[in-house]
Amino acid sequence: MSDADLDLTDPVLASEAELAFEGALRPRSLEEFVGQTRVRGQLQLLLSAAALQQRTPDHILLAGPPGLGKTTLAMIVAHEGGRPLRMSSGPAIQHAGDLAAILSSLVPGEVLFIDEIHRMARSAEEMLYLAMEDFRIDIMVGKGAGATSVPLDLAPFTLVGATTRAGLLPNPLRDRFGFTAHLEFYDESELEQVLSRAAAMLGLAIDREAVAEIAGRCRGTPRIANRLLRRVRDYALVHASGSGRADVESVRAALELYDVDPLGLDRLDRAVMLTILTRFGGGPVGLNTLAVSVGEEAETIEAVVEPFLVRIGLITRTPRGRVATPAAWRHFGLVREGGESPATLPIDDL
Numbered sequence: 001m002s003d004a005d006l007d008l009t010d011p012v013l014a015s016e017a018e019l020a021f022e023g024a025l026r027p028r029s030l031e032e033f034v035g036q037t038r039v040r041g042q043l044q045l046l047l048s049a050a051a052l053q054q055r056t057p058d059h060i061l062l063a064g065p066p067g068l069g070k071t072t073l074a075m076i077v078a079h080e081g082g083r084p085l086r087m088s089s090g091p092a093i094q095h096a097g098d099l100a101a102i103l104s105s106l107v108p109g110e111v112l113f114i115d116e117i118h119r120m121a122r123s124a125e126e127m128l129y130l131a132m133e134d135f136r137i138d139i140m141v142g143k144g145a146g147a148t149s150v151p152l153d154l155a156p157f158t159l160v161g162a163t164t165r166a167g168l169l170p171n172p173l174r175d176r177f178g179f180t181a182h183l184e185f186y187d188e189s190e191l192e193q194v195l196s197r198a199a200a201m202l203g204l205a206i207d208r209e210a211v212a213e214i215a216g217r218c219r220g221t222p223r224i225a226n227r228l229l230r231r232v233r234d235y236a237l238v239h240a241s242g243s244g245r246a247d248v249e250s251v252r253a254a255l256e257l258y259d260v261d262p263l264g265l266d267r268l269d270r271a272v273m274l275t276i277l278t279r280f281g282g283g284p285v286g287l288n289t290l291a292v293s294v295g296e297e298a299e300t301i302e303a304v305v306e307p308f309l310v311r312i313g314l315i316t317r318t319p320r321g322r323v324a325t326p327a328a329w330r331h332f333g334l335v336r337e338g339g340e341s342p343a344t345l346p347i348d349d350l
């Protein structure tokens with residue numbers, strides 16, 4: 001995907017250029033990692049105890065929405081312990097054999113990072129249970145009645161699994177992690193720190209007020225913060241009459257150009273909200289109906305759009321579906337008339 005196709009506030013998608021940009025800005029130590037104070041303290045203890053006992057740290061599960069720093073933390077776990085890191089992902093492990101190939105080639109003490117671990121094949125998951133517990137796997141040799149299982153010892157390793165959907169992991173897998181970290185959305189002062197650090201690394205002069213303006217629009221997510229900062233830098237370069245300094249006016253202008261509103265809502269969020277408000281009279285509306293109405297996958301709505309809209313108080317989830325709050329009616333300047341559905345907006349407004 002090229003940068004031009006990128007949805008600025010999508011915490012998942014990343015263009016090639018952005019991956020390189022992210023790589024350059026990634027904190028390399030727990031000390032540099034901003035926010036998540038509790039998780040940082042827990043990880044520090046776990047790593048220090050393992051170092052004192054000269055053993056591999058326990059397996060770690062990192063759970064939380066996209067873009068909050070799971071991959072960064074996995075890299076830090078490896079880096080802080082001076083250990084090599086192998087990176088893989090659930091969708092790349094579609095057969096037990098894929099996992100066996102990875103596990104059998106690990107060197108002692110290696111950190112194995114499996115992103116989106118909830119999307120791994122079931123057969124691989126079962127192989128992982130034994131590997132995590134006993135550093136051993138059973139490999140099936142031959143087929144049918146003549147098939148035999150041959151045990152294979154593995155080098156001790158630390159598995160770091162990341163998931164946006166901890167609830168989808170089977171209990172036996174979840175139970176085998178020595179430590180589970182739940183990453184939370186960042187508050188605005190933490191995001192200001194992320195942004196100031198990134199601006200300094202990019203050599204971008206930026207006003208404090210401008211940093212605060214971006215922090216309020218990045219949905220509690222460092223990945224989005226860095227992405228918005230990049231667009232603001234471009235805008236300041238082109239428009240700030242040669243000074244290249246980013247002020248609050250350039251932030252507002254740049255983000256308006258890219259369709260990011262003052263609450264950080266993007267086109268898809270607005271489409272979801274306006275669908276609930278205008279087509280379904282404020283709800284309740286079911287997830288699948290909503291997904292079809294806005295032409296997006298239910299999983300994206302559930303994992304990416306909805307947590308943010310719930311968090312900022314624009315919708316609530318009820319057993320009968322999603323319901324818009326009074327704050328949502330106010331934000332969109334719409335009025336709910338006597339419990340009746342407001343007039344339907346033209347589709348172009350969605």
Ligand SMILES: Nc1ncnc2c1ncn2[C@@H]1O[C@H](COP(=O)(O)OP(=O)(O)OP(=O)(O)O)[C@@H](O)[C@H]1O
Nearest residue numbers: 022025026033034066067068069070071072222223
């Ligand atoms: N605590 C943090 N401090 C500073 N920068 C951060 C922090 N967390 C994340 N970032 C920045 O945000 C970017 C995205 O983080 P990362 O790739 O680790 O997220 P993720 O949770 O693994 O996302 P995904 O679930 O999509 O893989 C990183 O490049 C990093 O620059």
